[in-house]
Amino acid sequence: MNGQLSTKHLLGIKHITKEDIQLIFHTAENFKEVINRPIKKVPSLRDVTIANLFFENSTRTRISFELAEKRLSADTINFSAAASSVKKGETLLDTVNNILSMKVDMVVMRHPAPGAPQFLADRIDANIINAGDGTHEHPTQALLDAFSMREKVGELKGKKIAIIGDIKHSRVALSNIYCLKKLGAEVVVCGPPTLLPKHIESLGVNKSYNLKETLEWCDIANVLRIQLERQDIQYIPSKREYNQYFGLNLSLLNSLKSVPVIMHPGPINRGIELDSDVADSEYSIILQQVENGVATRMAILYLLASREKIEY
């Protein structure tokens, strides 16, 4: 089987095809086997240097990318805005160009401004991977979510998937919607009216304000974090009230006819969107998501690198 991605960069799920997604899944399955070996490493990217540029905080995504890079034998450099010349007023393009002149082949970037990866992709030569841009997209998270769903319930065509919580401020929600719709799943977004964007139906999803109904309907519930740091005004009366109406707890799940698979991209606000008795229950696949994150990111890096023919 031959396979090549249709794109040089991974800026968002919006711009890639269903075939790209399936190629990434196929490759990720094989990398999942690799990372379960005693020696969890292959030499594929030994001549590739990758810069991880994090202009915004991250734990999981950053560690996951770094592990994926190391397990492909790439050289990596890490950059975090807090301890850099960004604080002295250097522009994004200058920062990145300076890093690239040290012979870097790929850039993994998280940035608070939506569209920052696109801005770079238009101006520089390296492959860009979006690791989250503001409230816009987080494509690798959506791919690992869909990969984990597929592992749990099989092909996603026709499957019922609910995305619950702060849809308005979530890049994970938007990327998930694009990805799941491309794979043919039915998607419902559920949350308080203030946190569901207007016209979200234009993306081909349905809206619900009723958590219990949504949970009864779906095969999988992807629960999102309330992003208090992005909320400029008060969208919910209180965390306690949010938890009462939209938080998942075990007694709610036990009252359902069948319990859906529970996912969360992390970090969890325990006791707000997800109670500990659910997060740590047999229904949750949160830790499998993290494992799949490394395999999926290895697949993305490998496939993007394989597009570039090397010349000495």
Add this chain to the structure above:
Amino acid sequence: MEQGKIILDKGKFQLTLERLSYELIENHGDFDNTCLIGIQEKGVLLAERLTQLIKKNNRKAKFDYGKLDITFYRDDFRRRTTPLSPSNTEIDFLIEGKNVIIFDDVLYTGRTIQAAMNALGDFGRPNRVELVTLVNRRFNRHFPIKADYEGINVDALDEAYVKVEWKEDDKEDRILLFAGKDKKN
């Protein structure tokens, strides 16, 4: 389309496999401390056929069997025009201290075997590694690699292409020689 020349027909194909299985039994007896690994994708077909014959011809034979994909170890990554997609690796045992027998359908430049040996290193340090190949193309080897068990030897020009057909995939067991490489499918 160019017709390939049959260089090993169905009958002789089976005889060759039988001979290889006896050679392996001769050297390894009951296959104590030995594991057999087929290289994806065509080497797996050879390995599966030979493991069946070994078990038939020596009922006491007992060994670990696995499949190895070498895509991530290839030395032409980022140098090919079309990237290759990987197949499954299924090795649920360690090869540390074991005798390993690897199988591939055609030994030509030796680059696949070189990659396979790099890959094997990630499953432990083997005691020794042997190679079984159905077709040994003797010209144009790129590395100092030699098969321990050979089905047939083929001396052909670089432009030629040798294709092993398997009844599992192509209805009939046989080996064909094509004059031009473009007939590869």
